[in-house]
Amino acid sequence: MKITLDELQAFATVVDTGSITAAAQQLDLTVSATSRSLARLEEKLKTTLLRRTTRRLELTEEGRTFLHSARAIIDSVDSAEEQMLARREQPSGRLRVDAATPFMLHVIVPLVRGYRERYPQVELELNSNEGIIDLLERRTDVAIRIGQLKDSTLHSRLIGHSRLRILASPAYLTTHGQPKNVEELAKHALLGFNQPETLNVWPLLGTDGEPYRIEPAVQTSSGETLRQLALEGAGIVCLSDFMTERDRASGRLTQILAPDTLDMRQPVQAVYYRNTAVSSRIASFIDHLVEALDGKLPERAAAGWAAAVK
Template sequence: MDRLTEMEAFAAVVDQGGFTDAAKKLGISKSAVSKHVSSLEARLGARLLNRTTRRVSPTEIGLAYYDRARRVLNDAGEADALVTAMQAAPSGLLRISVATDFGVSLLSPILGRFLHQYPDISLNMVLNNRYVELISEGFDMAIRLGEMEDSSLRARKLCETTRRMVGSPSYFQKFGRPQRIDDLNEHKLLHYSNQASGNVWKITAPSGEKRQVRTQGWLTVNDGQSLLQAAIAGLGIAYLPSFLYADAMKRGLLEDAIPSLPKETLSVYAVYPPGRFTQPKVRAFIDFLAEAFADKGPDLW
């Protein structure tokens, strides 16, 4: 006889205080409930219930067994609910946090495809350049660039991007091209004001050494697209990710400032809170992004 069925019958008798009410609860006959409980007691070799003409109550052993059996039954119920939930159609409000430049340049143009594919999902995309606390701030997931700082989150790598110092041909013609990192001190460097490191660029030298360069120039701005346009206009050298500069470089509007330097590669992750299972709406969006960026990066955008 099925062990879970025996447990369920026994637990129902304890919960309902008798065989008759347990049978009603389970939707089976009273004799079937009695048969399941008797089979369980015979298999265990122990009496689990005290039976009188007036009431049924668990024995000391039965009460101990009931506590464990109830946990097993609850876990089984959660397992069933998990499968049901994971197969449910994605729906509800999906709130995501995205780095501003990545969101504006890459996510905004493709969100329509996702929403048409999943019409029961409504999307709230918050653009910012700080590491939000997903759970306490009410976000379902975030898109982050660079190293994972919070190891407690679950993450899926979507693609990679590189970062380079770039400037326009007209700028290099007018001000010359830097040959090494120290030469940057003599150039106009366009500063990204939301950078976590402040007005300092952290650059890897050909030797692998990490160098820091303080940025000074005509423009400080908190938007990557604005820095891109400033670099194209010849206002200075900008330090940008490839998803911003790739098209302009392909068209000859920008050039690598110091080609001899190693490329810095940044990973792009979808991160979401840990849990027993991923919500269908979150899983659907991450799968969509993984497919959308499957052939992108690190320099091809």
Template sequence: VTLLERTTRKLKLTQEGQQFLIKARKILNELNAAEEELQKSDQGTAGLIRVDSATPFVLHVIAPLMHKFRECYPDIEIELNSNDQVIDLLQHKTDVAFRFGELNDSSLHAKLVCKSRLYIVASPDYLALKGTPTQPEELEQHDLIGFTRPTYINSWPIKVGDEYFFAQSKIKASSGETVRQLTIRGHGIARLSEFEIWKDMEEGRLIALFEDKIEH
């Protein structure tokens, strides 16, 4: 289909081109109107949103953002639920869930929101008492803090030989926040995510180990 006719002096629309232009303008007008309606509806957004995530993510990421969110959406009611284990999100009527790792076979839809580096950390008091390990093999001689489940979390991002180090922990907890508190209080060495401990490292409550050996 020819939409334009070209002469030596000018371009002009063919009959088909004129019809196409009319329809295109109509579509653009409808899109603009739809966008305006969407913006208006955003201003009146209201209702209940149930949000679920692990306790550390709720405490260290979601909670600090709540003030800004409520300024933008004052009419939205928010229910924050902390679950450190896998739950049936549909059964709990969850609208949005933040999880780490890959989504298993599911009817749910997942979208990457952020990435957080893993660190192996200990408190200054623990290192002063037990010494600072300089090689991954030395971790086996130290007090380690791990997770009750899932067990794969206890596989640390550092290798001993050709294998990733698996923490045989003397203390285990189901919550990352509990692991963090135990580590700060000098009970041992732990593997934790940057989002929950960056401030602890910045302020000297925790010290990162093996930074040049950890795989990210």
């Protein structure tokens, strides 16, 4: 007997929800029907996909391997169905979007209302992760990546570039003074990232002529946390324009060492899996993002600098 799409969906939904009962509710099936579907799948594959304990369900090694294939099949069918529907109606269905917290809060969130008005049948699911995620594992349709891409399995579309600046609050500068040159930064509280280390290379040149790498007094995984620390006067930061534009305009953050700051701009790209057909949902979201940000994320980048800090 051949595996059915319903059996694959039952398996993937049980994994996603964590229980057969929750999966049955999401699939609008009875618990017994969902359990039988999972049992049939395991029988056809002649292997155990999930270990059942009194507290939870746990994927076996075989189950973890099969899950990737099952999701790829489900996504492929969903994509084929949507492409047919797109011929006669607007994009519809769930669209899972992932971005780092600062980009989500300062760029995507202000654009959601306009996107929903334009595509009311798309159900947006917005997730924030500070690190790079596996799009298939997290069932993510499109992710926003800031910086140079390394994953060759991804399609990408450039949204623009965002400039980096050295910033501090007026309160911090009043208390600790303003550094007059790069060397004086060593006397100040510098705030940075715990990973990756390349984010602690600032758009400055040290006395040796090399890119200036800081040793953070406080480090965190989130750019938004760094922004809040800077606003509270905790130290000096290096952050992207897309998240500090309003702070600079209002005077809550002030650019320092402007004459010494190199024109370093991070590429901002929308990515999705190379083996996934571009659904109308994905295309509609990326198109809306590019249109809405036209001119707000300059296209010019300091390519030489990007190569120097790798």
